[in-house]
Amino acid sequence: MFTLKGAYTPIATPFENGKIAYDKLEKNLEFWLSSKLEGIVVMGSNGEFVSLLQEEKEELIRFCCEKAVGRKKVIIGTGSNCFEETLKLGELAAENKADAVLVVTPFYYKGAMKDKVLENYFTKLADISPLPVVLYNMPGNTGVNTSSALLSALSRHPNIVGVKDTSGNITQISETIKNCDPSFSVFAGNWSFLMPSLLMGAKGATLALGNVAPNECAELIELIAQNKLEEARQLVFRLMPVNAAITARYGVGGLKFAMDSLGLFGGEPRLPLMSPDKAGREDILQILKTAELLK
Amino acid sequence: MFTLKGAYTPIATPFENGKIAYDKLEKNLEFWLSSKLEGIVVMGSNGEFVSLLQEEKEELIRFCCEKAVGRKKVIIGTGSNCFEETLKLGELAAENKADAVLVVTPFYYKGAMKDKVLENYFTKLADISPLPVVLYNMPGNTGVNTSSALLSALSRHPNIVGVKDTSGNITQISETIKNCDPSFSVFAGNWSFLMPSLLMGAKGATLALGNVAPNECAELIELIAQNKLEEARQLVFRLMPVNAAITARYGVGGLKFAMDSLGLFGGEPRLPLMSPDKAGREDILQILKTAELLK
Amino acid sequence: MFTLKGAYTPIATPFENGKIAYDKLEKNLEFWLSSKLEGIVVMGSNGEFVSLLQEEKEELIRFCCEKAVGRKKVIIGTGSNCFEETLKLGELAAENKADAVLVVTPFYYKGAMKDKVLENYFTKLADISPLPVVLYNMPGNTGVNTSSALLSALSRHPNIVGVKDTSGNITQISETIKNCDPSFSVFAGNWSFLMPSLLMGAKGATLALGNVAPNECAELIELIAQNKLEEARQLVFRLMPVNAAITARYGVGGLKFAMDSLGLFGGEPRLPLMSPDKAGREDILQILKTAELLK
Amino acid sequence: MFTLKGAYTPIATPFENGKIAYDKLEKNLEFWLSSKLEGIVVMGSNGEFVSLLQEEKEELIRFCCEKAVGRKKVIIGTGSNCFEETLKLGELAAENKADAVLVVTPFYYKGAMKDKVLENYFTKLADISPLPVVLYNMPGNTGVNTSSALLSALSRHPNIVGVKDTSGNITQISETIKNCDPSFSVFAGNWSFLMPSLLMGAKGATLALGNVAPNECAELIELIAQNKLEEARQLVFRLMPVNAAITARYGVGGLKFAMDSLGLFGGEPRLPLMSPDKAGREDILQILKTAELLK
DSSP: OOOOEEEEOOOOOOTTEEEOOOHHHHHHHHHTSSSOSSSEEEGGGGGTTGGGGGHHHHHHHHHHHHHTTTBEEEEOOOSSSSSHHHHHHHHHHHTTTTTEEEEOOOOSSSSGGHHHHHHHHHHHHHHHHHHHHEEEHHHHHHSSOOOOOHHHHHHHHHTTTEEEEOOOOHHHHHHHHSSSOTTTEESSSSSGHHHHHHHHHHEEEEEEGTOOHHHHHHHHHHHTTTTTTHHHHHHHHHHHHHHIIIITTTHHHHHHHHHTTTOOOOOOOOOOOOOOOOOHHHHHHHHHHHTTSOH | OOOOOEEEEEEOOEEEETOOOHHHHHHHHHHHTTTOOEEEEEESSGGGGGGGHHHHHHHHHHHHHHHTTTTTTEEEEEOOHHHHHHHHHHHHHHHOOOSEEEEEOSSSGGGGGOOHHHHHOOOOOOOSSOOOOOEEEOHHHSSSOOOOOOOHHHTTTEEEEEEEEOOHHHHHOOOOHHSSSSOOOEESSGGGGGGHHHTTTTTTEEEEGGGHHHHHHHHHHHHTTOOHHHHHHHHHHHHHHHHHHIIITTHHHHHHHHHOOOOOOOOOTTTTTOOHHHHHHHHHHHHHHTSOOOO | OOOOOOEEEOOOEETTTEOOHHHHHHHHHHHHHHOEEEEEEEEGGGGGGSSSSSHHHHHHHHHHHHBBBTTTTEEEEESSSSSSHHHHHHHHHTTTOOOOEEEOOOOGGGGGOOOHHHHHHHHHHHHOOOOOOEEEEHHHSSSSSOOOHHHHHHHHHHEEEEEESOOBBHHHHHHHHHOOOOOOOESSSSGHHHHHHHHHHHOOOOOOOGTTTHHHHHHHHHHHTTTTTHHHHHHHHHHHHHHHHIIIHHHHHHHHHHHTTTTTTOOEEEEEEEOOHHOOOOOOOOHHHHTTOOO | OOOEEEEEEEEEEEEEEEEEOHHHHHHHHHHHTTOOOSSEEEESSSGGGSSSOOOHHHHOOOOOOHHBBBEEEEEOOOOOOOOHHHHHHHHHHTTTTOOOEEEEESSSGGGOOOHHHHHHHHHHHHHHHHHHEEEEEOOOHSSSOOOOOHHHOOOOOOOTTEEOSSSHHHHHHHHHHHHHHHTOEEEEHHHHHHHHHHTTOOOOEEEEGGOOOOOHHHHHHHHHHHTOOHHHHHHHHHHHHHHHHEEEEEEEEHHHHHHTTTOOOOOOOOTTOOOOOOHHHHHHHHHHHHTTTTT
């Protein structure tokens, strides 16, 4: 029985010469798998899942499951606007013994994505998904928000085990925690609101920051479990500029440059994303130094 | 020296026969002034400040200061799109010995309200304001947001003592707390994100909920000061539906109906606002009972 | 019987030493009143109505009506978030023989401004307004939009004669023209979508551009009445950059600088608005030259 | 040399038993190919392109090109968030002798989609695309808008031949027409703003309405070419409610139900989209009758 808790990171997908660079990915994985993280998310937003061909997605699932299953929890991002693809990838994830699937809200026909439509969609999916479903609310990228009323309804489905909420709307996150089934886990989707989410009752998080600072992510969760709030706040504040740089300000290109700077392999993101320019790179280096991630 | 901290409520302005009902207001004030609140805000959003004539605003300032100064802290909402009016009301507030002014971001020319423009505006205002200035960030009503970078710059002004942030954006609130001058207080603008704001370092709040549950508002702040997090969470969750009903769902009309139901005088809001319809009133009564505010 | 048609301009309000500069305004008025405009709007968005004290508004109504009534149609912007103020100013406009009032959608409690609430508001207003009411839909500034369904319902009220729609949403404008009472006039609120609005059936416009190019505004309407579409398009395209500069890009400060450049008195806007900086002023001058408004 | 002009329809993709129903599609195609349309768009928004597996997309391209090339112009929607997929589908479209590709703005990483990033993306794409590229600006679905400044820059690329603009922002459409290279065609993306777009200089349109009323779409363009504006307006107004029903109000599910009602095969959309409920279906039938499309 899978329980969604603790710190995960949505791992970056490294590219070289237009292809997924599996040798580089293997080294990166070794770093994450030997960290204090609870698990990894393959093909999240920071994994550029939307930029992968279907066959690349399948190959990536197989590779990551082979390396990581048994060492850490593995969640596969199978969401897409194509229900058929989501089903196919979910089956493959199950065959490869992943722990759960992360399914982003379908997001192309925004005007039509009413609660009733999303409830129908996720219910049908969860009814047939061989793996437990984690909902993925990412309004910044999708332009669609799953309300706490909808999440509360979906939380009663036995095969829906949690939500990664990246809205940053702490009111909604609190209402969701209050109203959802007790077995349902709320996950924060960003370091910037992880501490308040945990304090309101969230069970963990999926954090871009975990790519470069996995142990600190796990430590924050521990500090809060121990009610060491002042220490926790200091840790949050110290890494807040790093987190802002690799998410809101410079995005995946910034995250990958930070990875390169810290001895991992980041490389360039796929189009349309771009690497930060010279000024951006210098800004990131300075931020990493100030936060003492880079000596 | 005024320090912005603790629980305030933005008091509702009661109307009868098209005029401010001062006799009713006096009774309501007695309730708030004998509560555990730190202070009151006169002419906040829940006070329908935008619906008052200039002469009514002046009269209301005099009346409230006369009743409340010395018993509780008194902050006067003097913000408006008219700088001249804000200055005039600020002088009157000072003459009547109010403690501070609350100044909402000017909001009509939204496209022009860049950080540079707002920094110029608030700096000029604070330079000449006889009372300490509390900034009021209320994007839900104004459509303008004051960024944490702007707030950080303004926090260095000796006559700007804090911000009431009603954005509900806990990332922004956290960044503001981290980056602002230590003497600058961040206030949460709504019960729904008060607890997480306090835990990140906010000093208090201005809460519509304080109109009907002033002691509970003060108690939450005490519980968190004592690190009693589980008790605090239970209190937050118990009153969350009441708070949602009198703010997001039914607005000022809902707040006033709740006041009527609880032995205060609410009455009807001014146009364009309306009282809740029959179904809404029944919903509110049920919510008040479930929360044990109404027996 | 007042009919809303033709080209109006929302006149700028000139300030000097913190007060309305009536001598400068008088000269500006002479320019507009001897143009081909159908009329003027006093205290529109470009007249900075939100930045005027109530007593200034009253004085300005008296002054402009005295100078302009009988020479041009005069519409007074009486809208505000304060219903009582809107009523008072409307009575004063009637006493001073203005032709109509322009009433902006109330805009502070955005979340509450549902169609039902706005229909109640405008109906109550129109029931008692001594002058015909022109609705003012300005979502860019107010954050509230009046739907074509709402406009259609309100168009049946005998004392509501039209709408100035500044949404720029030509679908909505077309639906409004199709669905509203035939006696109801739709006005475009900006040069940038005037031509298409007229071609779909709008009766005229209220145009910031009319402050500096009043005859061209009237001429466009004539060209379209004569079905001279190619000439019309050339005129639209020639002045499009000027219009963008004095509205979307540099706002009221830009409009006032353009007025100064063209021999009118613009001066500085009131806070929070600011004049364009040096680069902006040079940009505007170049644009005025390219459009052959400035030699 | 391909020139983008006239009326196209983005054809619906029919499904039966979870697969593309090619027999039904063939009959539908016969209807469109014998109409006055200039061409068809395969895999536009109304073709549910985001809901198709990669292999289904490839099959659909082959099928439609085989049936339609030579009879009508054929544009293939190859856009997606995956650049690699867009390239692959574009090569296949070229092999199958389609006329052009329609490429929607990449839309997942909204915050990163600045003009510079989009210019880089579309330039790289157009540099290697074997077929002429038509840009697809669809902010309602993507949450990303391509500014007229960006479109103007891209219009200089010899392999970018036009834009389908579904923003409905007539100011932007006018500015784009004014500023783009003369060889570049602007297409309106919806019946609701087609007439004003044509009058400002657009060359044609891609219209969901063309699925059910292809000849009327072509006729409107003819009427405007003949300067028969009153007739054109009557036609626009007659079909406006039908258009609203099958796009904004009931979406693809509504379009497909209307197709079923009119003797074509619509069927059910794929998840997450749903067919209209009973009240919606009755509404659509009534609208079709009022517009005299259904007897």
